[in-house]
Amino acid sequence: MQGAFLRDVMTLNMDGRNFRIFGPDETASNRWNHVFEVTDRMSVAEILKTDENVSPDGRIMEMLSEHQMQGWLEGYLLTGRHGFFNCYEAFIHIVDSMFNQHAKWLKTTRHIPWRRPLASLNYLLSSHVWRQDHNGFSHQDPGFIDHVVNKKAEVIRVYLPPDANTLLSVTDHCLRSRHYVNVIIAGKQPALQYLTMDEAVKHCTSGIGIWEWASNDRGGDPDVVMACCGDVPTLETLAAVKLLRQHVPGLRIRVINVVDLMKLQPQSEHPHGLSDPDFDTLFTPDKPIVFAFHGYPWLIHRLTYRRTNHKNLHVRGYKEEGTTTTPFDMVVLNDLDRFHLVGDVIDRVPKLGSAMAYVKQAIRDKLIEHKEYIRKHGDDMPENREWKWSD
């Protein structure tokens, strides 16, 4: 979907010659194939008959050096043009310090009146930590955003769209923006679609919001807030909500999805940050929050430590467990799967108590079944693999 969008951006700017795509070698593997309908990989070296989509006039810059991609893109942006960088999430760390230098440049130039704003530096990190079942542990590291949020709030933005329509909306916004570093994290695997395009635009413009269609607490306080940020955590959260509906019918659940990570920071620290009253209304001042996050869990604590309800915030995320295994097992290894999330809710909602022992036993059994199944069949159980939200 995003590939088709970028194809059209490329086409519309073909005459202007002011837009290029940069990436080590991942334009195809990140499923941006659509751009090859209108341009090629650029090379002025030898081109063989067996090569596909390589030409001296191509506008897709690929060389297996993240340094080179970052450096070229910066030079291109610094002289008034536009671009997009796609990269493995784990390996974008290679240019951590180049990002630092560019962010410093943006921060300083923002306050120099004779310098005009630059087009933003846009990253798409799409081969991400939760979809390395083929590559394994060495390819898993969601820590680039931990690094990015160190930089001045006025120049950095981080987006984790949960589905294709939100990804399109975020991409559109980032390409139009000026003088930021935008980091977009979204998986390349075909994923579920939750929002219509209109809903997606509204959700991305707000950056954070209640998903009412998945919640059942309207008209009163929730018993628990289930928050999610990132495509895979969003899927697991929704699956956990379904399990809770089934096993704990009276439980009032509020589902919150975060697209714009910086919404979590206080308003005083980031221009996108929610005000404290808004944050308290959304996350409640005193109810348990189970937060399923794409990256390292402490980043969420770092962003929210001053919020009223921080003491009730329980974050699941990547805790540095991985190997070559199944996609669902990857989340299980990190306790981010739907079954662990159900357990987390049971453990934290005071009124649930010992009546829940049967539910806990059922989810434990599910995890044991999962392990046995994948070791025998080499793939996830159909009920986990093919799960979809249904009303």
Place this chain on the structure above:
Amino acid sequence: MAAKGPLSPELLRKMDAYWRAANYLSVGQIYLYDNALLKEPLTTRHIKPRLLGHFGTTVGLNLIYVHLNRVIKERDLSVIYIAGPGHGGPGLVANAYLEGTYSEVYPNVSPDEHGMKRLFTQFSFPGGIPSHVAPETPGSIHEGGELGYALSHAYGAAFDNPDLLVACVVGDGEAETGPTATSWHSNKFLNPVHDGAVLPILHLNGYKIAGPTVLARISHEELDQLFRGYGYTPHVVEGDDPETVHQLLAGTLDTVLDEIKRIQTDARTNGFDWTKRPRWPMIILRTPKGWTGPKEVDGKPVEGTWRSHQVPLSDLVEKPGHVKLLEQWMKSYRPEELFDERGRLRPELAELAPTGERRMSANPLRCRAPSSAT
């Protein structure tokens, strides 16, 4: 015997003077708080209490600048200058000041004695400007703080800018980094039909902060093979006698710019054919670190060694002899020949610089607004 080369004696004299003016202003920025034109005998009260800056690379950057100015004027080129050794900030600031851009952008740093005093005081000083080719420097798109990215920035700037020449100085320290190693390959991604040109200038002054550099300690043959292997045609300019180096550099610049023009004209007339991928020219410039600075301090050699990396003379309060050395050093540039009584650059030198947007410090690309994406 006069050195041979394309510069007439008159032009050679003027270009050397312009270079000395940039060097004088560079040293002044590093050291002086007051007495900008050295009208009074130099004393410690004219000197900054904390000396923060880098002299070692600066003279080479200034040399390249004045020579680029000549070819910009003669050939009406659009050029931007990327200083990989960004710690040579005083040099780029000095040149932006000499060609007038600095005072246009910062009117309080006026082109006169008063402005020169401000130019000197503000450098690496609280409330002033940073020591590197920072965003505050007109003409800069590259601070050169963390080393390694000059050449990839240069190529990024050249893509889709067919009329632009990016002169990119790569220091021999920076040349040891991984990102620089990979960036030499950018020439396989530059299409002479619709991209501009990059002229890499590898500046070998032999040392980093305290140790020797790799590329300065391999044979000339090995160095030549390295860059031929990367697909370039290296042109070596080497020496420590200013007149000789001026003539050599001027002749070499004429040669490489003719070659760039030939490559572009051929591709733009006949189309691009990868079987005839051009070998773009590059320059290897080998001049002493801290060139024109103090030869020896406290009995130890300084010019041409790592000791000139930052401030060749320090401890000026404790060592009155060093104040004398600094004064002799600055006067060796003969400021009275370069600036008039009121501190203005003499007209015969000012006219060496390009004008308007042809000045490297005022090239509109440095801060062109992004075109709106549709």
